[in-house]
Amino acid sequence: MAAAVQQRLSELLSPLGFQCEPFLIGWYNAVMQxxxxxxxxxxxxxxxxxxxxxxFEKAFKPFINFSDQKIEAIHDFEMLPNRRPKVLVQSAAHVAGAAYYYQMKDVQxxxxxxxxxxxxxIHPRYGGWFAIRGVLIFPDVxxxxxxxxxxxxxxxxDEKKIQVLERFNLHWRDWTYRDIIDVEERYSEEQKQYFATPPAERFKLLGLKSDCSSMTSGGNQQSTTHGAL
Structure with a gap:
């Protein structure tokens, strides 16, 4: 069943520019408080x-429809009433093997x-030129x-790990942390301009009215929350 679900997700999302990697809830909980x-x-x-x-070019806001599967989606920006994030997406990406989550403890x-x-x-193919959008949970599987x-x-x-952490924490606006390794692809100039523009002014770039507040405001960083292994 897991392989079938992954194949269906890949068929739907890969052409739209998304990558999905499976993990078990136990793997995630094992590294979290x-x-x-x-x-x-x-x-x-x-x-x-x-x-x-x-x-960005292929699908700004794709819609997933699994008519015969119960699916619960948690976006990277969702919060609990106590203001804790519902899921720490960087930790989820790490335990799923999708991208390595570099932290202070990785520096000797x-x-x-x-x-x-x-x-x-950091993604092995795209470096920092990607975003972690959320988690899909299949409670019946x-x-x-x-x-x-x-x-x-x-x-x-060690030198590179120090470099990427400093660039991400102190100079994330200049995009340089994203190129800590050689990458296969980067954001287009249009996409970079969009994410570098204040949210209230982004609609002009896409020819939209300013009341389209449901559009995503992410992109400068991989997530609006930080995880911890």
Missing amino acids: PSFHLQYPDDTLAFVVLSMPQM KNPWGEKKMYGVC QAPSLEQKLPVDCVST
């Missing part, structure tokens, strides 16, 4: 959804002391035999 646990059985199938550079010689440095996911794959550690040196 109890307050962040997702309340499903450990062997429940889920997918982390990433958007690739071509998503910490140059920052007690200063907090947020982590960042249990897949205890699903094999976990490790994310590719593509930022291999």
Whole structure:
């Protein structure tokens, strides 16, 4: 069942510029504090959804319809009433093997002391030129035999890991953290301009009226929330 669901998702989303990688709820909960646990059985199938550079041109807001499957979607920006994020998408991407979530603990010689440095996911093909859009959970599908794959550690040196964390935390607006490795594809100039423009002014770029407030405002960073393994 897990393989069939993944195939159907790929058939729908890959042509639109999305990547979906499966994971089990237990993998995610195992690396999270109890307050962040997702309340499903450990062997429940889920997918982390990433958007690739071509998503912008191919499908700005795609719609997924699984008529014969119960599916629960959690967007990266959704919050609980206590203002905690519903899901930490960077951790989900890491446990699914979709992208490596680099954090301070991955640096052998910490140059920052007690200063907090947020982590960042790097994709082995697209570097930082992607976004983690959310998680799809299939509560009726249990897949205890699903094999976990490790994310590719593509930022291999300590120096590079320090560099990507500093660029992401201190200079994320200049886009340079996204090119910490050689990449296959980057955002188009139109997409970069869109995400670099203040949200209230973005509609003019697409020829839309300013009351279209439902359109996504993400893109400068991979997610509006930060995860922690």
